[in-house]
Amino acid sequence: MLGSRLRRAGYRHQRRHVWQSILSVLGIALGVAVVMAVGLANQSTSRAFQITMEQISGRVTHQLIAGSSGLPEQLFTDLRLQLPDLPSAPVVEGVVRIGDEQLTLLGLDPLSERPFRNLMPTGTTGVLKQLLTGDDGVLISAYSARRLGVAEGERITLNIGGTSQQAQILALFGQPEEAALDGVLVTDIAVAQTLLQRFGSLDRIDLALDNTQAARLRAWLPPGVRLVETKRRTAAMADMSQAFQTNLTAMSLLALLVGGFLIYNTATFSVLQRRRQFGIMRLLGATRGEVFRAILAEQMLIGLLGTLVGMGAGILLARELLWLVTRTINDLYFALTVSQLDLSPQILLTGTLLGLVTTFIAACVPAWEATRSNPQSVNRRSVIERRSHRALPWLLLTGVAGMIGGVLLVQASERSLLMGFAALFCFIMGYCLLVPTLVPPLARLLQYPLKWLFGTIGRLASRGIDATLSRTGPAIAALTLAIAATIGMGIMVESFRDTVGQWLAQTVQGDIYVTAPHSASKRASAPLPEGLLEQVRALPGVADLSSGRHVTLEGEKGPVSLLAIGLSSGSYRGFHFKGETLPDLWERFSSGNLVLISEPYAYHNRLRVGDSLALLSPDGLVDFTVGGIFFDYGSDRGLVIMPREHYARLWHDDQITTLGIYLQPDQPTEHLLTRIKQLAGQFERPLQVRANREILAQSLEIFDRTFTITRVLRLLVIAVAFVGILSAMMALQLERAREHAILRATGLTPGQLLGQVILQTLLMGLMAALLAMPLGWLMAEILIHVINLRAFGWSMPSQLSPTILVEAVGFALIAALLAGLYPSLRMARTRPALALREE
Incomplete structure (x- = not known):
């Protein structure tokens, strides 16, 4: 009952x-x-x-792969002739664009596909014949066709490596509601080789093998080819x-x-x-x-x-x-x-x-x-408040224990990202438990300045916070957490952005850079036209050149991003090393005895200076010694650098991907930039010619775009916090109606009551902001030195921006003011007799 x-x-x-x-x-x-x-x-x-x-x-089940140049077509022929019982199918894969949409072009052999995939048309011999005999026919999923607004039989324009190519949609596969192969174009392997300009080479050979067959194939493989498990x-x-x-x-x-x-x-x-x-x-x-x-x-x-x-x-x-x-x-x-x-x-x-x-x-x-x-x-209000104050030592001990637990988790978890986040949440919860214990001394500390500034109203506002700790403590703790989250994420993003900006300014040493806009290959960046380097070198005003070739190779632990560079005299300044390097670094690097690896690659692969690194070349695995570990924020996958001449000799690839141009002193950039653009315009494939400052601006724009989702989540956290603080403070002030009525009955005017309530809520917001600063800084330190390092392999200094702290204080005060405005107006307008009346 x-x-x-x-x-x-x-x-x-x-x-x-x-x-x-x-x-x-x-x-x-x-x-x-x-x-x-x-x-x-x-x-x-x-x-x-x-x-x-x-x-x-x-x-x-397995794939045959090689280096950046892919597999020779003859390997597939030899495999079919010498090991005919092994099911195999050649594949050519590339990147194409339809408008702003990026798609994967998959070149397959219809005659070898049956044991592996069901992507080729069945029951329509006409389409299969067109696919085998035509020179531009492609298949697209029904889902992609509907989304992109194209239809069967329609001719489409593909942007491949910066050039436009025409293709015809021969047929659709799959159901219109199936998005499984959205963004994939399928064509005959010969058509793919023509479109991607990959004549005579394959990206991989797919196989379906058991363990015995795999062992037999490994014994047959020539040097430079590797058998890997698909899963x-x-x-x-x-x-x-x-x-x-x-x-x-x-x-x-x-x-x-x-x-x-x-x-x-x-x-x-x-x-x-x-x-x-x-x-x-x-x-x-x-x-x-x-x-x-x-x-x-x-x-x-x-x-x-x-x-x-x-x-x-x-x-x-x-x-x-x-x-x-x-x-x-x-x-x-x-x-x-x-x-x-x-x-x-x-x-x-x-x-x-x-x-x-x-x-x-x-x-x-x-x-x-x-x-x-x-x-x-x-x-009895006093009973509740005495109990709240008696609980403060226990809250203090529990909060300190939680923060110590966070420290122990960081030390014990080594490289675990999840344990790093667990440590972060231990710090957050431990600190939030400390907040109520810090409110009374902070209120007493602010009591005298407020009394001096606002008189009795200021004293009432500060003492009221301590006197109603059971209600003010949780509200201030919640607001502290929200503000600390914005401070922590803000410091992390700003520190990262400043570090990336400094790194770019140090790394991009050339005055002008020339690159191809898009690559059709997933294994290598688009190469520059032959002869361009010599023509640029002959231009008046050019002091020096650096060149690079960006490819993806195979290492013992999977794909390796490699940059083969031809260094200019000014390029050496672009490297900032973490820790010590091997003696005579640059002499041994130029001779091809050493490679340089980025910090993320070293962290994820547990490599140190002096360790050995094996890369797959056309002649088999080649061991290199790590000469130094450099800071790099371009990719969390990591990067390996070696001399371009040494790479060209081992991988039989003398193409270049990027060209850096260093101007003579006092040479105006704009004049030579225009001249190089005119020179680049003579080639069939479009090229990007950009000045140093343009690259820096575009790189920071990409960085900001990458962290857009972080900023969105930060705003969402603020939204959740604001609703919480609004609810907490409104309930706090309305629950004190009887107390406010007593103040009115003893002579406090409506204006004075309004000022006292607003001042108290602002004071609570200020306390939350002050208490949030240490927690926000602590969260930023963990995010930067624990979470980012374990997740991406990047280390960077933390940089505390005064702007972030000012924004945090402003948010706290505005949230507190808006939260206290309505109840203060309501209390000021309520007659004391009504508020004192028993319910």
Whole structure:
């Protein structure tokens, strides 16, 4: 009976304070929505990559691969003649564009494809004949055709390596609703070789082998060719973006953590507002368990509503985040087309459970606190506040223990990214528990300046915060967490941006650079035309040249990004090494005895100066010694550098990818830039000719684009926090109606009350901002020196920008002001007699 009365009383309370319930639902909904959106976007990209690889790989178990120049066609012929019982199929793969859309062109042999894939047309001999005999026929999935607005029989323009090529869509494959091979064009292998200008070479040979056949094939293989397992290679590619996706997930959980503080605040204020009601119910015979269950049921209902709203909002938000995640993966890792959101039941269930579990944990503490109250003393404010102050030492010990636990996790976890995030959350939770213990001394410290500035009103504002610690403590802690999150992420992004800017300024030493705009090959950047280097060298005003060839080779642990460079006299200044290097570094490097590796490559492969590194050349594996480890922020996959002459001799490839031009002193850049553009315009393939400053600006633009999603998540965390603080502070001020009425009755004017309430909320915002600065700096240090290093292999100095701190203080004060404005106006207009009247 009493249990049902408690539930009815709780329903009436929520109905009378509907705005508080709405804000609570909105807060947890935003937290769940951010987690759901990031999870669905990550799941969609991972699933699209997995399905595409499965469709392309089919029943392939192994692949034959080689270096940047690929496999000679003769190898496939020899394989078929000498080992005819081994199922094999040649593949040529490249990158093409239709408008702004990037697609993968897959060249296959229709006569060898049957044991592996079902991408070739069946039952339509006319299409198969056209594919084999034509010189520009392609197949495209029905889903891609519908999305791109093209149809069967239509002629399309492909941008391949900066040049336009015509092709005809012979047929569509798959169903219009199947997005498995979205972004893939299929054609005959000879057509692909013609379009990609890859005559006589293959990218790989696909095979379906058992262990015995694989061992027999390895014994037959010539030097320079490697047999790899398809699953291992696909997993290595998928792992490239895993750290990036893990970072997004962790930041989304931060939004949910702020939402959890909101639920805690809501439940706490709900209990405080009804402490007299609970006391009466306890005196009438209600048990502790009934009170606990009633409070928990109310908050779980709020959590359920917030979770359901958050699920819907998360799906909508995921559609917007999907293209940001896909664009970043395309910029940093590999070509991927994702146009369909994968509504994974697992992600939906995870988001639901996270919302409900967060609500349960956050609501348990105030519900348990309500059951501990003595029925005779629940209406005594002093009893609650004394209990809150007595809990401060325990909060201090627990908070310190949490932060020490974070330090121990960092030390013990070594390279684990997940443990690094666990340590970060230990620091956050530990510090948030310390905040209530720091509020009283901070309030007493600010009491005298405020009294000097505002008189009695200032003293009342500061003392009121300490006197109502059970209510002000959680509100300040929640706002502290939100502001600290914005400070931490802001310092991390700004430090990274400044470091990248300095690195670019140091690395890009040339005055003018010439490159090809796009590459049709996934193994090498587009080469420059032959003879260009000599023509540029002959131009008056050119002092020196540097050249480079960017390719992807095979190492013992998978693909290796390599830059073969011909250094100019000024290029040496572009290297900034981490730690010591081997003696006579540049002399031994020029002779080809040493290679240089980037910091990310050294970190991920656990290499040090003096270690050996094996790379696959046409003549087999070649061992190199690591001469030095240089800082590089161009890719988290890492980079290996060797002399171009040595690379050309070992890999039989003397092409160049990029050309750096150093001008003579006092030579105007614009004149020579125009002359080189005219020279580049003489070639059939378009070339990019850019000045140093243009490259720096474009590189920072790409950096900003990469961190767009980080900024979006930061704004979402702020949105969750603002809703939480608005709810907490409004409830705080309205719950103090009786206290404000007493002040009015003792002579305080409406204007003075308005000023006192606004000043107190501003003071709480200022306290939160001051307390958030150490936590924000600590979060930034962990993000920079632990998370980024473990995820991407980059190390960088942290740089504290005063602008970020000013923005944080401004946000805290504005949030506090807006949150306290409505209740202060309401209290100032309420007659004291009404506020003092017993309910």
